[in-house]
Amino acid sequence: MAKRVILAVAGAGKTYHICHEIQPDKRNLIVAFTHANIKNIQSELIKAYGEIPEMTRIMTFDAFVYHMLIRPYESSIFDFFGEDYKYGETSITLKKPPKQRIKVNGRDVPNRKYKKKEFLQHYMDERKQYYCETLSELAMYVKQGRKSLARIAAEKLNLFFDNVFIDEFQDFREYDYELIVRLSKYLTNIVLVGDYHQHSVSGQNNSGKPFKKAGTEISYEDFVEELQGKKFDVDETTLIRSRRCSEEICSFIYDKLGIQIQSVGINSGRVVRPSNIREILDDNSIVKLVYENASRYSFRAVNWSYSKGDTYESACVILNGPTKNLLESSFSVSTLKPVTVNKLYVALTRTKGDLYIVTPDEFENMKDKYYK
């Protein structure tokens, strides 16, 4: 029985590690957050074994919850809420469930469409589509006899899988996070892989557990402690070295942001303060990473948060207002919001090669010329 969390740094090769840690003759389940992650995992597996091993299944988290935890037990779910169940089609929707309170004429009032968690309509719209947002809540709330669905499903998963891997673990929030922890309690072998410092960077669902509790941010140390409290072995060493970023870039990040990141030393990129900024901006082999509104520029630009998961030959990070002093010796990371730190960390860790840094003041002068 093994429950493990591997905390990784950017570019350490999380996907690579998962794909090589699985034993191809064992029965493996790999759960990832997005379809893009799944594509990466598939191609990494093909690289490693020539094909996706027959006994290995890969699913997005939503598909996993719907197909393995909800759909097989639908009749119990309907029973539980006292609703009639007829075999038939249900599906899932990205549509948001009705909010508890809404604003009417500027006043904050209770939403009549909102249903409490005691009702099936809290989880499902009138067209029999489950809200993705409440799927995990549903799996934990419903009981069949004395066991929760989550537990029944986990026991079933144990019959079919020797190992369960969950990738990009830091992206799971609130009920999704709780569900993973709950499943882990009953699963024989589970490995969670993620990068604490990349949490809250993706677009959606950035609030709440496990990174915020009662409104305060949870630090890296608190996070590790919480996981240990849930009986996980926390591995902070295996994936602490970045295969992507050079030593110079890693120590720059450590100095400036205080994030433990080391380099394997494969690449030799430098941190560069360009003297001729226009030359860099005009060079399309260098990806420009802007805080927001990448689509407004004529050069090849990507928003900091969208660049998560990407690797570039070389990158130029254009700082924003709050981070403009990054290069000054007086810069202190404590002045930044944690979310901003994480986004900046993502942007700084995208390049295999050189990392160019441009301040907002420098960029301001020539900005107009690059609007589409």
Add this chain to the structure above:
Amino acid sequence: MGYVKRLYINGLKRFQHFEIEFNERLSILVGENEAGKSTILEAIRIVLNQQYWNADKSVLQDLFNLENVRSFQDSPSIATLPQIKIEIDLQLDNTPRFIDFYGPNHEYGNRDEEKYGIRFECKFDEDFSDELADSINDGKIPFEYYSLTWQTYANLPYKVAKRPIKNLFIDTSETSKSSAFNYFNRALFSNLYSNDTKLKAKNAFREKLNTSFEDVSLPDIDDRRRFGIDNKKVVLESVLSVYENSIPLENKGSGMESLVKTQIALNREDNLDTILIEEPENHLCFTNLKQMLQQILDHEQDSQIILTTHSNMIASRLNLGNVIWIAENHYLSLKNVDSQTSAFFEKADDNEFLQLLLSKKVILVEGATEYLLLPKFYEKKTGRTVENDGVSIISCNGISYRRYLEIAEETDKKIAVITDNDHDQNKIDEAGAFNLLNEKQHVFMGSTMDDWTWEACVYNCNQEKLDEMIQIQEGAQYLFHGNNYGQVLGKMLANKVETAYQMLISEEDFNIPVYVEDAIEWLNE
């Protein structure tokens, strides 16, 4: 390796409710004509292979259970519309892809129990209730508005491409010959090769088709028109045939066909999970049938085989323990038949054990004389023929009647055994005790030492007539096994069948021995 474990049928053809459990390896389905043997094989194919998935809905007319249709017509409403439900429980291993088949979504068996299986449902699509209510209430079944759904027990949609049981159906019945053959060719082709190989073959076929006129200088029709080949009009699967020594199997005669098909199905290296065979004895001569049975036995461990048959020989050759008997909406497995008994029947080629299963009432007799005379006695006693009453007379021909009784033990047929006491008081006592314990099976024999065997009993109650009828030679002793039983009886014992035949063709009215009368009376109670 996977196999089909149980089948539940609701509303298909002759079955209103039916369930059956198959053996892991060999299941031999026997039953009277129309008992539903082929429907069982069809139900498996409907579920596993999504038969009728694409079919015209008018086919449903032939699939619905007639009683269900009748009760709809008696009180037409949406609620009483006929529907079909079929579930199959599978045995699969716990590999990741099979988790999609594992769950609690089945109607039969223990609620909430998770198991492997697939559920098929054919029912009226209630989205159309409002529009069609009037015509339904008039007694019309809206076939076109029925939906057919296949779901796994995990409540996920089932597609034949994901089929967890690789299977092949071998059908030799005359009526379905041409279509059955094509089905077989197609199924074999698609099971035998990888998608890649199949694609290559199809492409090569297409290309050759396109260029097939190139080498003949076919004159144009006129200066703007010419003949060409539209390759969309030909589908490779429809012209595929299996060739053996350059003769297509279709041309080999039905018997050889099924022999070769079975051979192909069994010899595959990546074993099929399940092979369904319908009445293999059709069109097969004795030698070929024996050969086929040997093939089946040789591969017994490789695949699950489910076959239907009418043949005694097949059933006993393939081990009686594998026989599953289908009758009147229930089934009975002979799994528990003692292996000695089974071996016994196997050796005797000419036994009638299937007849035993297929009749409602049975009289078991020792040999040919009883077999000849008993129908006459029966008619005299009851005024009806044995055929009228559905009574089978089976001659045990040297196999102990106990072997027959054992096979029939779990059935609810009435069986009367007519046998001899052979001068043995123990036998008489044992028979009495046996009859006390068994409601459905009784043993009858003469009750005194004088009535020790059939001929003696017949003689004792018809002495005058037989003394007159049987010609004896003056002074001859007519010893039987060294004993002197008197001249007439002695001759009868020495020429049993002849005497019986003589009695049969004479117009005399013979008395019936008391124990035989008792047997006939008991059977008709």
